[in-house]
Amino acid sequence: MMGRVAGKVAIVTGGASGIGEACAKVLAREGASVVVSDIDREGGARVVKEIGDAGGKARFLEHDVASEARWAEVVAAAVAAFGGLQVLVNNAGIGVGGLCESFSLEDWRRQTAINLDGVFLGTKHAIPAMRASGGGSIVIMSSGAGLTGAPGMSGYCATKGAVRLFAKAVALEMAQLGDNIRVNSVHPGVIDTPIWTKVTPETRAVFGGAAQGNAVDPAVLAAAMAPLGKAGMPEDIAMGVLFLASDESRYMTGAELVIDGGATAG
Numbered sequence: 132m133m134g135r136v137a138g139k140v141a142i143v144t145g146g147a148s149g150i151g152e153a154c155a156k157v158l159a160r161e162g163a164s165v166v167v168s169d170i171d172r173e174g175g176a177r178v179v180k181e182i183g184d185a186g187g188k189a190r191f192l193e194h195d196v197a198s199e200a201r202w203a204e205v206v207a208a209a210v211a212a213f214g215g216l217q218v219l220v221n222n223a224g225i226g227v228g229g230l231c232e233s234f235s236l237e238d239w240r241r242q243t244a245i246n247l248d249g250v251f252l253g254t255k256h257a258i259p260a261m262r263a264s265g266g267g268s269i270v271i272m273s274s275g276a277g278l279t280g281a282p283g284m285s286g287y288c289a290t291k292g293a294v295r296l297f298a299k300a301v302a303l304e305m306a307q308l309g310d311n312i313r314v315n316s317v318h319p320g321v322i323d324t325p326i327w328t329k330v331t332p333e334t335r336a337v338f339g340g341a342a343q344g345n346a347v348d349p350a351v352l353a354a355a356m357a358p359l360g361k362a363g364m365p366e367d368i369a370m371g372v373l374f375l376a377s378d379e380s381r382y383m384t385g386a387e388l389v390i391d392g393g394a395t396a397g
């Protein structure tokens with residue numbers, strides 16, 4: 132199959148929804164074989180079916196990114212199914228808001244286990260498989276909230292800032308080892324995905340006027356935050372991920388790709 136990532140094998144975590152779903156579809160459309168990993172079985176099965184219907188290659192693996200044992204299995208299964216591993220999109224994440232002084236340690240740890248431990252574990256387990264496959268590209272989904280602080284989002288910002296520097300440190304490590312493995316972070320602004328419908332009441336309170344019923348309206352939020360005046364779409368992020376996953380970005384490592392409608396430019 133022709134395409135910008137033809138012949139590559141990719142794992143996309145959190146691939147059952149939103150940005151991960153778009154990444155899985157765009158990578159498959161451009162010729163990669165994609166493992167869609169997620170805790171959401173139904174969503175994962177839907178995405179894999181849609182990729183197959185469009186002529187792409189994908190399979191779903193149920194996967195909690197906070198589990199190290201499961202990471203070892205998922206990487207082994209990807210290699211067994213498709214013959215190697217060249218791309219890892221560490222995308223799975225949650226956003227839990229609330230004032231620092233009232234934030235529970237339980238929520239802090241739950242969010243950190245997915246957003247930070249999950250990224251560490253995925254990167255750790257992907258590296259040997261990528262090395263054995265001749266090299267690869269690790270893409271880490273950070274956030275605009277990994278570049279600038281946001282009131283009421285200190286726990287989330289802590290995880291997204293942490294993965295930003297984690298990416299740079301591992302990028303340097305890989306460069307030093309000469310393994311042809313690149314590591315970069317992506318920083319989305321307000322993107323219209325289901326994440327905004329999964330927020331706790333405390334998180335809704337953080338977003339004030341953009342909170343609508345049980346959700347936060349990304350359009351209202353983006354109108355206030357993004358100079359381009361609207362929320363981004365999941366595909367807007369997937370196109371950046373495609374570039375980082377492909378050999379077109381072969382001279383890029385330890386870098387930050389900001390896709391936020393200008394939100395952090397000022």
Ligand SMILES: NC(=O)c1ccc[n+]([C@@H]2O[C@H](COP(=O)([O-])OP(=O)(O)OC[C@H]3O[C@@H](n4cnc5c(N)ncnc54)[C@H](O)[C@@H]3O)[C@@H](O)[C@H]2O)c1
Nearest residue numbers: 145148149150170195196223224274319321322324325326
């Ligand atoms: N949507 C935005 O505005 C935005 C902005 C900046 C960064 N991000 C980041 O982009 C990433 C994707 O977000 P999204 O907006 O697509 O969210 P989403 O909620 O639409 O999708 C996230 C997916 O991750 C999965 N997931 C949750 N916990 C998991 C776990 N423990 N193991 C495996 N999968 C798990 C969910 O089931 C879901 O399918 C996240 O890391 C998020 O922090 C999103």
